[in-house]
Amino acid sequence: xxxxxxxxxxxxxxxxxxxxxxxxxxxxxxxxxxxxxxxxxxxxxxxxxxxxxxxxxxxxxxxxxxxxxxxxxxxxxxxxxxxxxxxxxxxxxxxxxxxxxxxxxxxxxxxxxxxxxxxxxxxxxxxxxxxxxxxxxxxxxxxxx
Numbered sequence: 001x002x003x004x005x006x007x008x009x010x011x012x013x014x015x016x017x018x019x020x021x022x023x024x025x026x027x028x029x030x031x032x033x034x035x036x037x038x039x040x041x042x043x044x045x046x047x048x049x050x051x052x053x054x055x056x057x058x059x060x061x062x063x064x065x066x067x068x069x070x071x072x073x074x075x076x077x078x079x080x081x082x083x084x085x086x087x088x089x090x091x092x093x094x095x096x097x098x099x100x101x102x103x104x105x106x107x108x109x110x111x112x113x114x115x116x117x118x119x120x121x122x123x124x125x126x127x128x129x130x131x132x133x134x135x136x137x138x139x140x141x142x143x144x145x
Contacts, residue, residue, distance in 0.1 A: 004139045006130060013039045013136055014046030020140075021050025026075045027103045029120050031112035034127030039136040040110045043127070044080060051078050051106060059110065061085060065094055076104040083111035091115060 007013045030047075032040040041059045048057045052071035060066045060082045068078045079099045083091070091097075099105050101120055109115065112124075125140040 002140050004137050007039070007134075007136045007138065008130075008132065009134050010039075010042045013042045013138070014049070016138060017043040017046025017048075018050040019046075021047045021106075024051070024075065024106050026105060027101055027121075028106050029100055029117060029122045030106070030108040031115075031117065031122045031124040032108060032110045032127065033113045033124060035129060038127035038129055039138065040127055043125070043138070044108050044110075047106075047108065048078055048080075051075055053078050064091070065096060067099075070106070074104065075106055077102075077106075079105060079107040081107065081109040081112075083109060083114040 005016060007016060032043070034040055041057070045057045048068065053068045054071070055068050057068075057080065060080055061084055064082060064086060066080045068080065070076055070078050077099070081091070081096060099107050100117070121142065123140055123142050125138060128137040130136055
């Protein structure tokens with residue numbers, strides 16, 4: 001478990017995502033957990049920028065999964081998944097398993113606590129609202145499930 005990081009603006013939350021992206025090599029699965037409006041999608045906008053994704057990032061709440069090309073040398077795809085409104089078994093039907101753990105892909109899953117990601121190394125990132133309006137507390141840990 002890492003020390004909690006506080007951000008006080010959407011821009012700071014995006015910068016944190018951008019910095020994490022610079023450390024990724026491909027094959028990572030990011031599990032994002034937190035309340036509505038806690039900064040998950042904002043964080044992923046910064047992460048996508050750090051992965052050199054050129055498209056505008058929006059939450060895939062209704063389409064469930066979006067796949068973006070990445071211009072990073074070792075990372076070819078950024079897969080953004082949202083589990084907020086769907087049962088875990090549905091994600092097998094849309095092909096999520098085809099991307100998990102691929103060495104040329106980074107997968108980020110919002111509301112990932114709804115999925116059982118067995119036999120995968122997962123970086124879990126927790127998002128919490130802070131005491132002030134724009135304040136967020138972000139904590140991550142790496143684990144094998």
